[in-house]
Amino acid sequence: MPVFWRIVLFIYNLxxxxxxxxxxxxxxxxxxxxxxxxxxxxxxxxxIICGTVGILLFFLALVLLYLGLRNEPNRxxxxxxxxxxGEVSISIEAVKLIIMKxxxxxDGVKEIRPVVKKGSAGLSITLKTMINPALSAPELSGVLQxxxxxHLENIGGLPVAEIxxxxxxxxxxx
Amino acid sequence: xxxxxxxxxxxxxxxxxxxEVVSTVAGLAAIEVEGVVSLSGGWGTDLVEKxxxxxxxxxxxxxxxxxxxxxxxxxxxxFGYTIPQVAETVQRxxxxxxxxxxxxxxxxxxxxxxxxxxxxxSGEDNNLLIEMEAE
Numbered sequence: 001m002p003v004f005w006r007i008v009l010f011i012y013n014l015x016x017x018x019x020x021x022x023x024x025x026x027x028x029x030x031x032x033x034x035x036x037x038x039x040x041x042x043x044x045x046x047x048i049i050c051g052t053v054g055i056l057l058f059f060l061a062l063v064l065l066y067l068g069l070r071n072e073p074n075r076x077x078x079x080x081x082x083x084x085x086g087e088v089s090i091s092i093e094a095v096k097l098i099i100m101k102x103x104x105x106x107d108g109v110k111e112i113r114p115v116v117k118k119g120s121a122g123l124s125i126t127l128k129t130m131i132n133p134a135l136s137a138p139e140l141s142g143v144l145q146x147x148x149x150x151h152l153e154n155i156g157g158l159p160v161a162e163i164x165x166x167x168x169x170x171x172x173x174x
Numbered sequence: 175x176x177x178x179x180x181x182x183x184x185x186x187x188x189x190x191x192x193x194e195v196v197s198t199v200a201g202l203a204a205i206e207v208e209g210v211v212s213l214s215g216g217w218g219t220d221l222v223e224k225x226x227x228x229x230x231x232x233x234x235x236x237x238x239x240x241x242x243x244x245x246x247x248x249x250x251x252x253f254g255y256t257i258p259q260v261a262e263t264v265q266r267x268x269x270x271x272x273x274x275x276x277x278x279x280x281x282x283x284x285x286x287x288x289x290x291x292x293x294x295x296s297g298e299d300n301n302l303l304i305e306m307e308a309e
Contacts, residue, residue, distance in 0.1 A: 077287075080287075085262070085265040085269060087285070088285045088288050089259070090286070090287040091288045094287045097253075098253070098290050154256065
């Protein structure tokens with residue numbers, strides 16, 4: 001989504017926040033929102049201004065809906081290959097999925113959250129993991145690094161610069 | 175932009191090919207390649223497809239300038255297949271299919287892998303599940 005429309009979306013959300021707060025206030029019995037609504041409908045000029053704002057918000061909502069639903073090409077992918085026929089790239093999300101599927105083969109890993117960054121020498125990966133406390137952390141980290149590197153290089157053709165393993169918790173549940 | 179669209183004149187008139195035709199041909203060629211689970215058209219397109227309107231051109235962006243065609247394909251690949259090999263096969267098959275069926279010259283076929291899935295049949299559902307886990 002272009003930056004301009006992100007700002008519009010932010011303002012739109014603020015307006016919705018105010019409308020939501022007013023609705024809650026009315027439901028709790030506060031008289032102020034109803035007084036403002038009566039004020040808006042009091043004179044023809046106010047009704048014209050209110051109608052214009054309503055039409056504006058209506059069309060803004062349609063544009064934002066369209067921008068949200070359309071399929072925007074992802075240009076943030078990692079370039080795998082550039083040949084005569086064209087480029088082959090892979091999204092960061094797909095790289096994360098390859099890592100997660102590779103790690104599923106390893107016993108003792110309870111949870112994994114990969115963080116993937118592009119670097120000039122290759123991918124820089126941080127694996128935030130939760131493991132079984134019965135296992136040796138240094139041994140498991142070596143296995144993790146080996147399997148993730150192999151999968152990314154063999155399946156994705158992706159060069160890996162470094163793989164950091166962070167054990168953030170232990171979990172003994174089966 | 176319409177002026178840049180290719181035309182094939184003959185004795186009876188002019189033949190014009192819409193972008194949607196090219197994207198459908200490219201989509202059908204890509205989905206036939208082994209290792210490709212599906213094309214990714216964004217959640218809006220996927221939702222419309224689930225409601226019953228099949229769209230073979232989803233996940234494909236076509237740019238035709240005069241007689242030269244550039245195609246961008248957004249794919250979900252089956253886990254276990256070598257991505258560069260599958261992508262190269264997709265590029266080759268799409269180029270051959272579009273050039274044979276439409277007579278247009280395909281200059282580039284850019285392949286973007288947007289996700290990885292386990293099974294071909296239940297690919298999209300499984301993919302959604304894994305994506306939810308990733309979040």
